[in-house]
Amino acid sequence: MRVMDHLSSEQKKALGFNRHKKKPPSKKIVHQERLSAAELEELMGINRDTYKRVRGKWRQR
Numbered sequence: 001m002r003v004m005d006h007l008s009s010e011q012k013k014a015l016g017f018n019r020h021k022k023k024p025p026s027k028k029i030v031h032q033e034r035l036s037a038a039e040l041e042e043l044m045g046i047n048r049d050t051y052k053r054v055r056g057k058w059r060q061r
Contacts, residue, residue, distance in 0.1 A: 004017050041047055050061045 051058045
């Protein structure tokens with residue numbers, strides 16, 4: 001059971017428990033900048049070098 005279930009109404013008021021708390025409205029972020037396909041690939045790291053372990057050493061593929 002929760003702590004809130006064991007408290008009296010006076011104790012809940014003193015501690016600030018509120019059953020119907022409303023979350024503040026979140027502000028939506030609108031991105032105005034449009035990225036090209038090449039920029040998106042750069043951000044995602046698609047064009048990065050790949051390495052492989054061969055006999056304990058790192059070798060570029």
